[in-house]
Amino acid sequence: MNRFAELLDSLVFTPSRNGKLRLIREYFATTPDPERGWALAALTGELSFREVKPAQVRDLAMRRIDPELFGWSYDFVGDLAETVALVWPDRSGEGHAPRLSEIVETLRAAVRADATSLLEAWLDGLDGTGRWALLKLVTGGLRVGVSARLAKTAAAELGASNVAAVEEVWHGLEPPYEALFAWLEGRGPRPETGAAPTFCPLMLAHPIEEGELAALDPADFAAEWKWDGIRVQIVARGSGKRLYSRAGEDIGGSFPELVEALPDDVVLDGELLVVRGGEVAPFNDLQQRLNRKTPSLKMMSDYPAAVRLYDMLEERGEDLRGLAFRERRARLETWYRAAPRPRLDLSPMVPFESWDELAALRAQTRANGIEGLMLKRVDSVYVPGRPKGQWWKLKRAPLTVDAVLMYAQRGHGKRSSFYSDYTFGAWRDGELVPIGKAYSGYTDEELLRLDRWIRNNTTNRFGPVREVAPGLVLEIAFDSVHRSTRHRSGVALRFPRIHRIRWDKPASEADTLELVESLLT
Amino acid sequence: MPPKPETWLRVTPNGLYCVPGDFFVDPVLPIERAVVTHGHSDHARAGHRHVLATPETVAIMRRRHGADGTTTYQALAYGERLRIGDTTLGLLPAGHVLGSAQVMIDHAGSRVVVSGDYKRRPDPTCPPFEPQSCDVFVTEATFALPVFRHPPDEHEIEKLLHSVRVFPERAHVVGVYALGKCQRVISLLRRAGWDRPIYVHGALDGMNRLYEELGVPLGPLLPATGPSKKELEGQIILAPPGAVNDLWARRLPEPVAAMASGWMRVRQRARQRGVELPLVISDHADWDELCRTIEEVAPGEVWVTHGREEALIRAASLMGIAARALNIVGYEEEAGA
Ligand SMILES: [Zn+2]
Ligand SMILES: [Zn+2]
Numbered sequence: 001m002n003r004f005a006e007l008l009d010s011l012v013f014t015p016s017r018n019g020k021l022r023l024i025r026e027y028f029a030t031t032p033d034p035e036r037g038w039a040l041a042a043l044t045g046e047l048s049f050r051e052v053k054p055a056q057v058r059d060l061a062m063r064r065i066d067p068e069l070f071g072w073s074y075d076f077v078g079d080l081a082e083t084v085a086l087v088w089p090d091r092s093g094e095g096h097a098p099r100l101s102e103i104v105e106t107l108r109a110a111v112r113a114d115a116t117s118l119l120e121a122w123l124d125g126l127d128g129t130g131r132w133a134l135l136k137l138v139t140g141g142l143r144v145g146v147s148a149r150l151a152k153t154a155a156a157e158l159g160a161s162n163v164a165a166v167e168e169v170w171h172g173l174e175p176p177y178e179a180l181f182a183w184l185e186g187r188g189p190r191p192e193t194g195a196a197p198t199f200c201p202l203m204l205a206h207p208i209e210e211g212e213l214a215a216l217d218p219a220d221f222a223a224e225w226k227w228d229g230i231r232v233q234i235v236a237r238g239s240g241k242r243l244y245s246r247a248g249e250d251i252g253g254s255f256p257e258l259v260e261a262l263p264d265d266v267v268l269d270g271e272l273l274v275v276r277g278g279e280v281a282p283f284n285d286l287q288q289r290l291n292r293k294t295p296s297l298k299m300m301s302d303y304p305a306a307v308r309l310y311d312m313l314e315e316r317g318e319d320l321r322g323l324a325f326r327e328r329r330a331r332l333e334t335w336y337r338a339a340p341r342p343r344l345d346l347s348p349m350v351p352f353e354s355w356d357e358l359a360a361l362r363a364q365t366r367a368n369g370i371e372g373l374m375l376k377r378v379d380s381v382y383v384p385g386r387p388k389g390q391w392w393k394l395k396r397a398p399l400t401v402d403a404v405l406m407y408a409q410r411g412h413g414k415r416s417s418f419y420s421d422y423t424f425g426a427w428r429d430g431e432l433v434p435i436g437k438a439y440s441g442y443t444d445e446e447l448l449r450l451d452r453w454i455r456n457n458t459t460n461r462f463g464p465v466r467e468v469a470p471g472l473v474l475e476i477a478f479d480s481v482h483r484s485t486r487h488r489s490g491v492a493l494r495f496p497r498i499h500r501i502r503w504d505k506p507a508s509e510a511d512t513l514e515l516v517e518s519l520l521t
Numbered sequence: 522m523p524p525k526p527e528t529w530l531r532v533t534p535n536g537l538y539c540v541p542g543d544f545f546v547d548p549v550l551p552i553e554r555a556v557v558t559h560g561h562s563d564h565a566r567a568g569h570r571h572v573l574a575t576p577e578t579v580a581i582m583r584r585r586h587g588a589d590g591t592t593t594y595q596a597l598a599y600g601e602r603l604r605i606g607d608t609t610l611g612l613l614p615a616g617h618v619l620g621s622a623q624v625m626i627d628h629a630g631s632r633v634v635v636s637g638d639y640k641r642r643p644d645p646t647c648p649p650f651e652p653q654s655c656d657v658f659v660t661e662a663t664f665a666l667p668v669f670r671h672p673p674d675e676h677e678i679e680k681l682l683h684s685v686r687v688f689p690e691r692a693h694v695v696g697v698y699a700l701g702k703c704q705r706v707i708s709l710l711r712r713a714g715w716d717r718p719i720y721v722h723g724a725l726d727g728m729n730r731l732y733e734e735l736g737v738p739l740g741p742l743l744p745a746t747g748p749s750k751k752e753l754e755g756q757i758i759l760a761p762p763g764a765v766n767d768l769w770a771r772r773l774p775e776p777v778a779a780m781a782s783g784w785m786r787v788r789q790r791a792r793q794r795g796v797e798l799p800l801v802i803s804d805h806a807d808w809d810e811l812c813r814t815i816e817e818v819a820p821g822e823v824w825v826t827h828g829r830e831e832a833l834i835r836a837a838s839l840m841g842i843a844a845r846a847l848n849i850v851g852y853e854e855e856a857g858a
Binding site: 006010012013014015019022023026065066068069070072073076077078079082083086087090127128129410412413414416417463464 | 666667668669670672680684687688766767768770771775778786787788789791792793795796797798799809829831832835836839
């Protein structure tokens with residue numbers, strides 16, 4: 001456990017993805033089975049045991065420390081698990097330090113009454129970092145900024161494999177994944193997943209700008225709308241039915257009405273949306289559903305979920321991924337029409353002859369829920385990842401607004417010496433109101449110049465944040481504007497990024513909040 | 522019946538004042554006669570007329586404040602005694618930094634020990650704290666909360682070396698105080714077998730040289746400004762805490778920002794400071810050391826200053842020892858403690 005705890009501790013502090021990846025890979029490479037397998041399960045959120053309640057942890061701590069001292073400590077630290085880990089009298093030299101595998105296996109078998117006495121003995125055996133990790137783990141609060149996908153990527157890199165290969169077998173496996181590690185390290189065969197409803201890693205598109213289309217032959221491509229939801233995969237195989245996110249997470253729990261309606265024996269690629277009366281609702285509505293682990297009946301009727309289908313990867317056990325897109329699409333249409341398909345519909349193809357025609361079509365379409373256009377080579381086979389030259393994503397031209405820089409914050413990792421995170425605002429009655437934050441969209445040279453400007457125009461400092469004089473205009477590009485109660489301005493931008501830095505433009509000529517509101521979707 | 526210590530040792534706006542000896546301990550404003558526990562700037566201010574301290578602290582203050590002619594220094598080695606007015610004074614090792622001392626004052630049959638800053642774990646750069654029985658023990662309280670438990674130094678140094686192994690193409694820049702922490706981290710690295718040159722920020726040079734002159738070997742040190750990015754890959758660099766995340770660090774190859782300080786124990790604190798590799802290495806006693814010291818010294822009474830007084834007073838009273846806060850203003854909560 002102590003090694004795993006050290007890993008978690010360093011992950012908390014390591015800002016960069018590559019840094020995290022390196023730390024996890026190193027841990028997998030130097031930790032034996034089954035310990036590393038349980039660690040992989042913990043990092044991918046696959047552990048399940050009866051969790052210990054925070055109140056139980058608190059009671060346990062009270063048996064060891066004066067309540068007054070505990071109270072001051074908790075006030076200072078502000079996090080229960082961390083406070084208890086720190087104030088617990090250290091006996092780590094004397095007690096037995098449990099392994100992660102021992103903790104998980106014991107807790108899985110434990111009844112609630114045992115859990116606290118087990119926990120007490122373990123806390124006595126571990127050091128401060130170990131106690132912190134243990135308490136986070138057993139209270140279900142393990143958040144170290146690592147996605148399941150990143151952990152799988154680290155495992156894949158143990159061998160010459162990639163994350164898609166791991167995702168493909170993942171849902172047929174159980175912790176502690178000894179067969180998976182054996183395969184990745186070249187000591188065993190690819191794990192058999194049989195008829196389990198496993199995830200097929202997605203094929204993704206490259207972004208393309210209109211100007212670049214001229215180099216491509218329109219006859220080679222089919223076009224379809226890219227809907228503004230989240231990309232999902234439906235897998236129905238044997239008796240299992242799953243709804244997977246793009247990263248291969250099973251999100252079916254949040255959409256029980258949809259999972260219930262899924263057809264048999266098919267693997268489909270589509271967009272998860274909230275659809276009311278055939279109309280796609282704004283992305284925000286879908287967000288309401290994504291935030292809920294178990295939705296209420298009211299949620300399900302107010303925000304009805306549906307999947308708009310793009311592609312078909314498997315039908316009655318037959319793997320279609322080796323077929324051309326044109327043929328897969330035909331199979332999809334035939335299948336779709338053969339029976340009623342509640343909560344599913346077909347994303348229509350967009351016929352066109354020339355790029356100009358397509359551009360015109362796109363310009364006219366301001367339909368709800370359309371994020372852009374997808375171009376797929378008609379002969380493209382379905383390959384996980386982002387193969388070159390197969391699929392393109394033609395995005396709708398972004399909206400832009402001229403905003404004024406208000407606050408700058410230091411970045412993380414490589415950017416920790418730079419003020420690289422920017423809060424910008426728009427004018428309302430002669431006053432600036434913050435409307436968003438951007439962290440990207442500038443070059444290294446621009447970052448240097450921005451950083452210098454911020455240091456020279458600081459009016460106030462709060463820890464890592466500097467307030468600056470209203471003197472720099474940033475042209476911000478974003479995908480859409482939504483109402484938000486969390487921001488003082490009442491609006492929130494989707495995907496804001498710096499489009500241009502308007503060194504030339506006086507701050508007084510920047511845009512007003514009123515203008516931003518007029519772009520509300 | 523000896524006089525009660527509070528009748529002859531008083532808190533004044535200038536700091537702690539000894540009436541029968543007519544001197545201040547670590548005065549916060551310039552005064553006539555000062556006894557200085559150690560060289561950190563909030564304890565060893567400039568501008569006093571006479572300063573009494575250990576020979577090492579005198580050397581540090583001379584180096585810091587220069588020979589401006591206004592101050593005369595008198596050195597008193599550990600274990601020696603000196604009559605001042607109606608008191609006898611002695612300096613005992615405090616284990617905090619080189620030259621750090623507890624001030625032991627005897628007057629008319631009663632004894633007060635003023636700890637200054639101290640720690641209890643072994644430090645290769647200075648002699649260990651010596652507990653001394655007394656009527657009143659004046660203790661610091663920088664880390665006087667049960668959450669502050671510094672792990673073993675070797676563990677933290679290993680954490681640094683592990684990170685250097687995992688990220689061999691990056692430079693590891695460790696924020697350290699110029700006096701004490703810097704030399705201790707260097708010595709701990711040497712003990713852990715790191716015999717390569719250690720690169721240091723210019724602001725740390727003077728004190729490193731002084732430590733070596735005073736007999737603390739530090740091994741090969743090189744200036745951090747000068748070598749190319751390429752040369753600094755995989756190297757350990759020491760810098761003042763303020764330089765770690767600032768313009769200065771841009772010369773380094775993808776620096777890993779580390780900080781050696783007791784405050785690093787609390788994750789949120791470390792994260793706020795943008796630290797990527799927190800190293801819990803402190804020159805102050807942690808909670809267990811503070812409590813153990815009070816127990817060992819077993820004074821009639823504890824006076825607490827310089828930190829989180831309330832928790833330590835509570836702990837002393839749970840031990841059955843009377844305790845109260847001494848409200849001396851002017852000592853800083855050192856960010857790099
Ligand atoms: Zn000090
Ligand atoms: Zn101090």
